[in-house]
Amino acid sequence: QVQLVESGGGVVQPGRSLRLSCAASGFTFSSYPMHWVRQAPVKGLEWVAVISYDGSKKYYADSVQGRFTVSRDNSKNTLYLQMDSLKSEDTAVYYCARDCGAGSCPVGDYFDYWGQGTLGTVSS
Amino acid sequence: EIVLTQSPATLSLSPGERATLSCRASQSVSSYLAWYQQKPGQPPRLLIYDASNRATGIPARFSGSGSGTDFTLTISSLEPEDFAVYYCQQRSNSVTFGGGTKVEIK
Numbered sequence: 001q002v003q004l005v006e007s008g009g010g011v012v013q014p015g016r017s018l019r020l021s022c023a024a025s026g027f028t029f030s031s032y033p034m035h036w037v038r039q040a041p042v043k044g045l046e047w048v049a050v051i052s053y054d055g056s057k058k059y060y061a062d063s064v065q066g067r068f069t070v071s072r073d074n075s076k077n078t079l080y081l082q083m084d085s086l087k088s089e090d091t092a093v094y095y096c097a098r099d100c101g102a103g104s105c106p107v108g109d110y111f112d113y114w115g116q117g118t119l120g121t122v123s124s
Numbered sequence: 125e126i127v128l129t130q131s132p133a134t135l136s137l138s139p140g141e142r143a144t145l146s147c148r149a150s151q152s153v154s155s156y157l158a159w160y161q162q163k164p165g166q167p168p169r170l171l172i173y174d175a176s177n178r179a180t181g182i183p184a185r186f187s188g189s190g191s192g193t194d195f196t197l198t199i200s201s202l203e204p205e206d207f208a209v210y211y212c213q214q215r216s217n218s219v220t221f222g223g224g225t226k227v228e229i230k
Binding site: 035044045046047050059061062095097100104105106107108109110111112114115116117 | 125156158160166167168169170173174177179180211213215218219220221222223224
């Protein structure tokens with residue numbers, strides 16, 4: 001079955017960096033675009049970034065553009081999110097999510113499988 | 125940025141009742157709208173995509189309708205496990221989510 005397991009969350013000071021990972025299994029990882037979506041405590045959902053199946057295309061939310069970098073290693077079935085110059089407003093649970101378009105949906109940018117999330121806290 | 129406004133913020137209903145949730149977009153998103161369910165401590169679960177198509181394994185009591193700027197998620201008869209927060213999401217122009225509607229037990 002499809003599994004997505006995030007790791008790498010923790011507590012960091014403003015201005016520092018954090019690198020999140022998402023280990024995928026149960027499907028052909030290299031065939032799917034992958035996303036990061038975050039949820040601030042007791043708040044709604046915010047899309048963060050997407051990477052194409054082969055890593056050649058990447059898109060970001062305006063709120064993280066220039067500070068966050070999404071990447072993937074298809075040989076390791078792993079998705080990454082490098083978060084630099086962190087701000088307190090980046091505090092959230094970060095989910096990796098599979099794009100539905102390469103599977104059961106006719107178009108992309110919907111999310112059919114999600115990990116359990118990893119909490120990144122930015123605080124002095 | 126396309127803003128999605130969900131109403132009501134909270135819906136208080138009893139099991140067996142019909143739930144009607146609304147999502148309004150600040151500009152047309154055609155039919156590029158999805159609905160998700162989220163329970164405490166869990167990630168969201170895809171229910172509906174392209175406004176009216178149920179995702180794999182989603183019960184028939186969940187249905188979606190609408191196009192353009194006005195969308196509705198209907199739960200025909202609430203089961204105990206349906207009490208949760210529901211989010212809409214558009215993919216017409218980048219990706220944005222609505223603020224959520226909490227369906228709580230009355």
